[in-house]
Amino acid sequence: MAPDAIAEAGALLLRYQLLRLGVTSGALSSSSHVMAQRNGRPVSIEVSVVESGSLSGRTCEWLLDSEVNGDLAAFVDLSSERIWLLTPYEVGELSTKQPDGTRRLFTYADVTLDPEKTGHFVFSGDFDRYLLEERAERIA
DSSP: OOHHHHHHHHHHHHHHHHHHTTOEEEEOSSTTEEEEEETTEEEEEEEEEESSOBTTTTEEEEEESSSOOSSEEEEEETTTTEEEEEOHHHHHHHSEEOTTSOEEEEEESOGGGOOOOOTTEEEHHHHGGGBHHHHGGGOO
16 A cells, blocks of 8 residues: 555544544544544544554554654554554653654564563563553543
8 A cells, every 4th residue: 555545544443443432533634643532622643554564463663753743642553453542751661763863663463583672662462551442541
């Protein structure tokens, strides 16, 4: 898929999953942001999408242009249709800042890869606590 189509698919999947959880949302002018509303309070969500993990689905990597520009950040994996929701602080703690100013969030699904486990490289099982369905109350 083209990059714009991937971004749009990720935003649509987020909006669909939010609706299933009782949260109203709409697209902003950019496919990389969604505005959600629950109980009358608007929440801006920056959306980062990956079409599929690499290394046969054992890793997942998202790149952000810079710091999070929203109240929350959603990380979408289209291949698994899973979405993780993080605060800007959590993104800062779990991602690495690259020399060019971008941020990189990287997860390992396969613990046999035996990477150096730091705060910047997260095993996907550890990352499950950030799944959208576990954190939807943050949009309240």
